[in-house]
Amino acid sequence: MLNKKSVDDINVKGQRVLVRCDFNVPLIDGKITDENRLVAALPTIKKLITDGGKVILCSHLGKPKGEPKPELSLAPVAVRLSELLGQEVKFAADPEVVGPNAKAAVAAMKDGDVILLENTRYRAEETKNEDNFSQELASLCDVYVDDAFGTAHRAHCSNVGVTKYVDTCVVGYLMQKEIDFLGNAVDHPERPFVAILGGAKVSSKISVINRLLDKVDTLIIGGGMAYTFSKAQGGKIGTSLCEDDYLEYALDMLKKAKEKGVKLLLPIDHKIGDAFSNDCNTAIVKSGEIPDGWEGMDIGPETEKLFCDAVKDAKTVVWNGPMGCFEMPNFAHGTKAVAAALAETDAVTIIGGGDSAAAVNQLGYGDKMTHISTGGGASLEFLEGKELPGVAAANDK
Numbered sequence: 001m002l003n004k005k006s007v008d009d010i011n012v013k014g015q016r017v018l019v020r021c022d023f024n025v026p027l028i029d030g031k032i033t034d035e036n037r038l039v040a041a042l043p044t045i046k047k048l049i050t051d052g053g054k055v056i057l058c059s060h061l062g063k064p065k066g067e068p069k070p071e072l073s074l075a076p077v078a079v080r081l082s083e084l085l086g087q088e089v090k091f092a093a094d095p096e097v098v099g100p101n102a103k104a105a106v107a108a109m110k111d112g113d114v115i116l117l118e119n120t121r122y123r124a125e126e127t128k129n130e131d132n133f134s135q136e137l138a139s140l141c142d143v144y145v146d147d148a149f150g151t152a153h154r155a156h157c158s159n160v161g162v163t164k165y166v167d168t169c170v171v172g173y174l175m176q177k178e179i180d181f182l183g184n185a186v187d188h189p190e191r192p193f194v195a196i197l198g199g200a201k202v203s204s205k206i207s208v209i210n211r212l213l214d215k216v217d218t219l220i221i222g223g224g225m226a227y228t229f230s231k232a233q234g235g236k237i238g239t240s241l242c243e244d245d246y247l248e249y250a251l252d253m254l255k256k257a258k259e260k261g262v263k264l265l266l267p268i269d270h271k272i273g274d275a276f277s278n279d280c281n282t283a284i285v286k287s288g289e290i291p292d293g294w295e296g297m298d299i300g301p302e303t304e305k306l307f308c309d310a311v312k313d314a315k316t317v318v319w320n321g322p323m324g325c326f327e328m329p330n331f332a333h334g335t336k337a338v339a340a341a342l343a344e345t346d347a348v349t350i351i352g353g354g355d356s357a358a359a360v361n362q363l364g365y366g367d368k369m370t371h372i373s374t375g376g377g378a379s380l381e382f383l384e385g386k387e388l389p390g391v392a393a394a395n396d397k
Helices: 036-051 075-085 100-107 131-138 173-187 203-213 225-232 244-260 301-312 333-344 354-362 376-383
Strands: 016-020 054-058 089-092 114-117 143-146 168-171 193-197 218-221 263-265 269-273 282-286 295-299 316-320 348-351
Touching: 016 036, 036 054, 036 075, 036 173, 075 089, 075 114, 089 100, 100 114, 168 173, 173 316, 173 348, 173 376, 193 203, 193 301, 203 218, 203 244, 203 316, 203 376, 218 225, 218 301, 225 244, 225 295, 244 263, 263 301, 269 301, 295 301, 295 333, 301 333, 316 333, 316 354, 316 376, 333 354, 348 354, 354 376
Parallel strands: 016 054, 016 143, 054 114, 089 114, 143 168, 193 218, 193 316, 218 263, 316 348
Antiparallel strands: 269 282, 269 295
């Protein structure tokens, strides 16, 4: 059970607070096309303003690779944040992030003021977690707040290095929510506990499958991963995705599930295509009977029923990874069916970032889920039971 100090445990009146947010938003021609991450950061920012703190925001945006790239500047974010907060968010336009503009702006701050620093990844030191940049960031503040779960699995200057030089380091509301749901749901779930794993590769989910088999009552495997399991059991999979190096591993997992008394559900039918495109010819076939030259692209109708029935009586469901090539409308049906089933259950439903979060939001089921993680890679590592550097760096209660 992780117990970290949060913004609710402190009052920052009159103090300079550096807040690491996740403002890694999509920009097209300098326009923000999806502002979910900005809106998600508001509760923490408002709490610190209300306390009377001097709020200094920082974030990365895209991958400028350690040099100033004008198209990856956070300037548009400062403009939109000012509108969302109803007060000016001053932008410190320093290519070196902590430069004359930032220093002057911080020195002139009154209680309740907000400024935003330039993209932290303009500095090559950021991703290498080098002390000089961490110290520069720390020199601006008295208190540090980490509210960027999306980068919690990386040790960078702005989320880990800086904490070496600041005494009070706490998590914001977003981080707290991720710790509560992802960490504690897996360690203390209300049962029956069902996990649904999709996506293309077994290799990227090995440790997750392994750990969840120790925790869940039912494990559902869909997406491209399922074909590796199918082939391992002697099935014909045509040209479907498969990782031959992991056939033995798939059999080990089936054996482990049996020993643990965990129901491991694999697809029983598939929607297949004769080419990897939305407009290919399609057919529905039983699992293990995919003809040569055809590939599995989605789960079939019988499998949809099987998977949806399995979540009906669940009390906790964690879902990571789509059931098929959901970016093609003709092969999105399985992913939709699972999303709809989760929307209808009264279980605690936790969506682990990345593609599954995108799918749930695109399909309009976002508000029906208990928690949608803001970090793809970070949520996977959390489910694996790894210690995330960004979470570990905050002070314990």
